[in-house]
Amino acid sequence: NISPNMKSLLTLTKNINNFYFGEFLTNTCLPFICQNCQVGLISSSVLAHLINYPDVFTITKETVTLSRTLTNVQERNDALQQVLLDLRAKDSFVALRGWRSECYEIKQQFSSPVLFKMERSATPLFGIRQYGVHINGYVRHSTMGLAICLQRRASTKQTWPGVLDSFVGGGLSEGVGVLETAVKEAGEEANVPEDLAGRMKPAGSVSFFHQSERGIHPNTEFVFDLEVSETFKPSNNDGEVDDWMLVPVDQVVDIITSQVVVVINSRRTNRMF
Numbered sequence: 495n496i497s498p499n500m501k502s503l504l505t506l507t508k509n510i511n512n513f514y515f516g517e518f519l520t521n522t523c524l525p526f527i528c529q530n531c532q533v534g535l536i537s538s539s540v541l542a543h544l545i546n547y548p549d550v551f552t553i554t555k556e557t558v559t560l561s562r563t564l565t566n567v568q569e570r571n572d573a574l575q576q577v578l579l580d581l582r583a584k585d586s587f588v589a590l591r592g593w594r595s596e597c598y599e600i601k602q603q604f605s606s607p608v609l610f611k612m613e614r615s616a617t618p619l620f621g622i623r624q625y626g627v628h629i630n631g632y633v634r635h636s637t638m639g640l641a642i643c644l645q646r647r648a649s650t651k652q653t654w655p656g657v658l659d660s661f662v663g664g665g666l667s668e669g670v671g672v673l674e675t676a677v678k679e680a681g682e683e684a685n686v687p688e689d690l691a692g693r694m695k696p697a698g699s700v701s702f703f704h705q706s707e708r709g710i711h712p713n714t715e716f717v718f719d720l721e722v723s724e725t726f727k728p729s730n731n732d733g734e735v736d737d738w739m740l741v742p743v744d745q746v747v748d749i750i751t752s753q754v755v756v757v758i759n760s761r762r763t764n765r766m767f
């Protein structure tokens with residue numbers, strides 16, 4: 495028999511990977527190709543807009559290809575930026591309302607050469623894999639035992655405002671490496687000193703394939719574990735976090751599998767400080 499906790503985690507996993515149980519089954523998405531490499535997936539709703547830019551996209555029944563006339567990275571960057579600015583001005587997509595003025599480097603694989611860069615908020619429209627870091631902060635507490643630090647995202651965040659999240663997290667921006675991003679985000683989001691952040695330990699990666707009103711999100715998160723002392727007091731420096739909670743490890747599954755608790759209720763958590 496499957497335990498209730500396991501059933502809840504399976505449901506959560508399906509929700510996170512909902513693309514596989516939705517549009518993927520319709521077989522209507524087209525591969526997005528650049529330099530003979532697939533870098534994304536284009537849904538039919540996005541395709542209807544891209545046909546208006548024949549100088550940038552070559553569209554067939556099988557693929558959407560970034561024009562071969564764009565022969566280098568800078569030319570591809572410039573052409574895509576003009577398309578995205580035009581779509582943003584027309585308010586064509588919800589995703590572009592969250593314009594970040596921050597770019598992701600787009601590659602066939604994480605270790606591959608950069609093919610082009612793209613405004614962060616636009617990547618879900620093209621089904622392009624995003625990379626990020628998540629840090630599990632934990633405490634060996636004198637009364638609670640092993641406990642996990644969670645943040646509550648700021649109510650002003652463009653995505654998932656007010657929702658509980660991991661201790662620290664952030665996307666890999668243009669020109670910034672994995673560990674460098676983790677240390678930077680730890681300082682910005684939780685005021686973790688650089689020497690303490692340097693003690694975090696890599697804990698693998700997690701990939702998922704989600705779809706939302708903003709588009710398709712084939713994300714990979716590089717995970718780190720960081721032990722902090724009971725006396726450590728995080729404080730936010732970038733306006734992206736409202737609060738932190740300290741959660742006994744045996745309550746974590748209940749919290750992450752309950753949308754009500756995650757979104758609006760902190761009764762089963764403790765103010766960290």
